[in-house]
Amino acid sequence: MTGPLKVALLGCGTVGSAVLRVLQDQAGDLGARIGRPVEVAGVAVRRPAHHPDVPAHLLTTDAHALVTRDDVDLVVEVIGGIEPARSLMLAAFEAGKSVVSANKALLAEDGVALHAAAAKAGVDLYYEAAVAGAIPILRPLRESLVGDQLSRVVGIVNGTTNYILSRMAETGAGFGEALAEATELGYAEADPTADVDGFDAAAKAAILASLAFHTPVSAVDVYREGISTVTATDVARAAEIGCTVKLLAICERVAGEDGDSVAVRVHPAMIPTSHPLASVGGAFNAVFVEAAAAGQLMFYGQGAGGEPTASAVLGDLVAVARSRVTGAPGPGVTGYANLALRPMAETPTRYHVSLDVADKPGVLAAVAQEFARHEVSISTVRQTGRGDAATLVIVTHSAPDAALSATIAALREMPAVRGVTSVLRVEGLS
């Protein structure tokens, strides 16, 4: 058992080639840390001709044959997407190989089945790179905080949207303009839908919530709003109340009369500039955790890019290789708590609303009455007059999200309300 451990690499794009480079350059250190040498058995790609930097004898187009090869010990999956990644992963487990993956979409869609397959085969499935790039967050949730009771995990987990929102705040630009700049600089992809509409963040939120609350959560369970409707006015209004706008992935354990439940959502929100997440700028990521005993924690770093993601993949690779050496898989993922999932309509949130209203007696009373009718209590109101019109800026207390959105719909119908100029949820206000 002292020969080298052999790694099959599936995919050789930005992340894959960074992984391959480190595996070759740092082989000595990695072997010392694992307790056994490690080497690359093969690299599966679709078009070998596109990879002139990879030694030709390592390249193959037959990924399935590679993962099931007898001499392969460990599989690194950095293809992304659902298929063929899922089939390859399942084939690897069946052949007794542990898998390291960076595949958030697949883990968020099918994590339960994949963990079950890994457990049945007695092998490891690790995927630190799937959430927040280089930032160690999944292992801390799985292991470091496993003796605590988590109440909230709130993350800025998508660099593209964070860059766009940061630029909107810095320059006063609208969403379209900031997106165009992000695309030009390479921070946004040609088709930015997955990032801008929150799909990427929702997959990561599902993974975070599953681990934090020991409860299976899939991407489809996550309420999702993107940032394409965030306006320059929203960003300006946020600044006026000492807040900044961020796309947040929010995983909460909510106490209820019939037991605790889990609410998972992704949407833009105003947060106070004093909140530790508020200063996470540009393409950085951060995850804020609240736990019963630990209190408040934050994890901060680079959320994307080939090298940072490779760092997370290689950390996992050393872990599963050590398991291979000791013969015992690492801790699995438990869904034992299996808490109910709370729909967005019943999830408590707070809203910020800006209204243009007629500046005449009784308007504020009528508006306040509309909130009261929906059992939404108001935290603060600020009124600024200009001519025969006035602006009302209202921040509510916490109420079920459905009551808040029904209030907004009702306000839009009020004759005295000339326009609802900004609506955004507010998080982290005391």
Added chain:
Amino acid sequence: MTGPLKVALLGCGTVGSAVLRVLQDQAGDLGARIGRPVEVAGVAVRRPAHHPDVPAHLLTTDAHALVTRDDVDLVVEVIGGIEPARSLMLAAFEAGKSVVSANKALLAEDGVALHAAAAKAGVDLYYEAAVAGAIPILRPLRESLVGDQLSRVVGIVNGTTNYILSRMAETGAGFGEALAEATELGYAEADPTADVDGFDAAAKAAILASLAFHTPVSAVDVYREGISTVTATDVARAAEIGCTVKLLAICERVAGEDGDSVAVRVHPAMIPTSHPLASVGGAFNAVFVEAAAAGQLMFYGQGAGGEPTASAVLGDLVAVARSRVTGAPGPGVTGYANLALRPMAETPTRYHVSLDVADKPGVLAAVAQEFARHEVSISTVRQTGRGDAATLVIVTHSAPDAALSATIAALREMPAVRGVTSVLRVEGLS
């Protein structure tokens, strides 16, 4: 193998009683996460009568008998100090029990021997709680970042000194006044030596450096300066150059002609207010990490207190319990790299110096000449006149620490220098 895992608790002070409370209150959750129930076998204390809240049948004064009891599976050591903690830990290993500890002093003094004893016995030794309380930092270093090459770990790891320095910055108070306030509020102990003189931070620095660089580092290897010599003038001067004063634990890998070496030091330093560590206020802790692939990371949270420390202890307890269930210990700590330790005199640092000088021609030239004579290059000089005197504020480029301190000594002897009013190292300036 389905009976409960039994835990021996050594010590029942602030941390120990928080651990005991969670072990009892959350037994169901912990058992589900481990895969086997867990229960307390006994609690060793010096004076049973001082612990009326602990069930009498659990209390014992014979810690040695408790850790070696046949039915005990795991040992939690929260006594602190060197002895009897070390003997008890070694007895536990010899009896085949894994140990979770919060004992920074012991791990920093004798980590190599303790790890060797644990490895020989095939059991686990974890001590996340020893550094930065609830913040998961040791497991991320040991596991998440184990596939990367770390270059720097810089921590604010002592809450007492951070509170004192924060108050000095907020109020303009001197060290003595801020210490008195911290003592009154319970942030500083009656004998604050361990915190104020940097011993606590030095122990934590030794542990961080050992894990980050796979190199044995003991507390005695750490260069150490406390904060009792930091003056209100130092704090004011820092603000003038856009910096704030923090007590930093700095672990660096330094490239040299005869190979890389490791430099570990604890001292107050000015850091730019834009640095992520600068906004870590009051009793919070944070650890900033730089790695080749991952880039910059930061871990932030509560660094002390019974509950936060208990969170870290319990996370480790679940980990070692899972190892017990699978029959394989977790990854050990490797010192394979065994890099040389670089003395402080040869470690590159930067200084900030404020001088009161006579305001006449040639003084700046003479001062600059003194720096040049010691081969210290100057980054910025600011001169402000007041009557026949002037103040020179100088920030150097990086130079060996011995050259910098020799320069300061020489400046003090110069006739034109009326006084050296502030000297502090500077970190994190570009």
